Amino acid sequence: MHNDTNRNAGASLKQRIGLFAGPVAALALLILCDLDPDNPAVTRTASVAALMAIWWITEAIPIPATALLPVALFPLLGIMQGREVATTYFNHIIFLFIGGFIMALAMQKWQLHRRIALRIILLIGASPRRLLLGFMVATAFLSMWISNTATTMMMVPIAMAIIIKLKDSFPGRPMSRFAVGLLIGIAYSASIGGTATLIGTPPNLSFTRIFNIYFPFGPEITFAQWFQFGLPFAVIFLLMAWLILTALFVPRKRAIKGETEIFRQEYSRLGRIAYEEKIVLILFVVMALLWLLRKDIVAGIFTIPGWSTLMPVPAFIDDGTVAIVVAMLLFVIPSRTQKGQRLMDWKTAAGLHWGIVILFGGGFALASGFKESGLSIWIAEQLTGLGEVQPVFLVGSICTMLTFLTELTSNTATTEMILPLLGSLAVAIQTNPLILMIPATLSASCAFMLPVATPPNAIVFGTGEVTMADMMKVGIIMNLLGVVLITTMMYLIGVLVFGIDIGVLPDWAVGG
Secondary structure, three states: OHHHHHHHHHHHHHHHHHHHHHHHHHHHHHHHOOOOOOOHHHHHHHHHHHHHHHHHHHOOOOHHHHOOHHHHHHHHOOOOOHHHHHHOOOOHHHHHHHHHHHHHHHHHHOOHHHHHHHHHHHHHOOOHHHHHHHHHHHHHHHHOOOOHHHHHHHHHHHHHHHHHHHHHHOOOHHHHHHHHHHHHHHHHHHHHHHOOOOOOOHHHHHHHHHHHHHOOOOOOOOHHHHHHHHHHHHHHHHHHHHHHHHHHHOOOOOOOOOHHHHHHHHHHHOOOOOHHHHHHHHHHHHHHHHHHOOOOEEEOOEEEOOHHHHOOOHHHOOHHHHHHHHHHHHHHOEOOOOOOOEOOOHHHHOOOOHHHHHHHHHHHHHHHHHHHHOHHHHHHHHOHHHHHOOHHHHHHHHHHHHHHHOOOOOHHHHHHHHHHHHHHHHHHOOOOOHHHHHHHHHHOOOOOOOOOOOHHHHHHHOOOOOOHHHHHHHHHHHHHHHHHHHHHHHHHHHHHHOOOOOOOOOHHHHOO
16 A cells, blocks of 8 residues: 555646646747747747656656647647647547457457467367466467456456465465466566567557558558568567466476366356357357458469458548458347347446547657658657667667657657657658668566556556566566667568568658
8 A cells, every 4th residue: 555655646746747737848948949930830839849758757647638739739730730739639540549459348248358368278278388378378469359457457456366276285485485486477478479469559550541541552551561561570579478478487397187177167167158258259260261362372473362352442542441341240240148138338448548549649749740740850850869779789779769659658659749749750861761660669678676657567566466576677688679679570581571672762751
């Protein structure tokens, strides 16, 4: 209780400082600086960005509330028309998020997510190593499709039931250490799994939209394309995390009797798979396949044509279209066990994270303001000197900065602040913007050291089993491994998947 009070007092002090510092910094920029004498909108946009950055970092007011500032300030300061700002808050990326989240809520409503998790754990096995791997694989798989927070909230109670049973059966330090490793493994897997898909974690969605705003003539980053890059990254990183946690926390005993029975009991309590679970599972698989197969897949000399080519105008269809079509079916198909009900109702759907939706919109509005005001061009001119730095070191530096910055700040808010700057930097140093923006996006989801870094970290820390020292000891290793792996994967796989020619500024980055 005392620790909670200290944390709340610390947060309150940070919020009070931020509430005062944000407007002071914004007004100082507005009054004392003239970044571009020929274009006052540049300084005005920079002042709004400074206010939003400080309020986001300190959480002086709720993060989604800060995201609404462009609606008020951009028109008042003559940066963008009100109607133009408003349109940035709702777009196809937002609908991709909404559709995916409605599917996740349907899985939770009918307990399908719990069935999937327990089945994966039962399949993998019962030794401590396999138990840890089972939890990590199940968590990572679920967090590819539903929110990292929801996944962790579901997995932690299952883990705690096992931990209590193991501590009763095998008292002593080895089981206590294993409990720590198991909980940390769940938190880390939720973050890692989310990087594999476009809908798995908010920074990924932020990237696709900000990239589209900044480079309207650039290539579309599809669900399938991201998956080709994100899945191998997530699998390798998950395996690394498992090996580290096994070395640090898993007892030497090969097996612990009785733990498989716990899972079997949990699974048997779910009963036979219900009609509703079957339909939601079918729709879930259909949605994933429609995302993956929407556009042509080129495999060497073979090309698998995308299903969108069968539509009247294939270019009109995007991943958001798919998400909403499948989500709508959930509201149409009736339930058998609950007469008069459908697979999804609006009361359940209203549980969608609307704050995240607004936060996305605020980031998109800020990116549009950077572009429309000319601030992005001004920043690019200031950054031309970085063109002398080797791209691989630049990418590694960006990954390190984002990884450690998001230990203390919202990863989504940080991504939305940094990506427009990296777009400008890429143009300034004459390189492909994707080589900087994609690693930054992944790094925002790879903060593992502190409980405040991500909701999964906070949830497992809140169990009381994991200490700050435990999390920091493993987290620093994971953070640094993430930096190296992201940089390496970008150069080995990313350049091929996304068609990047390193050191060449593509035509689409300068207007088409």
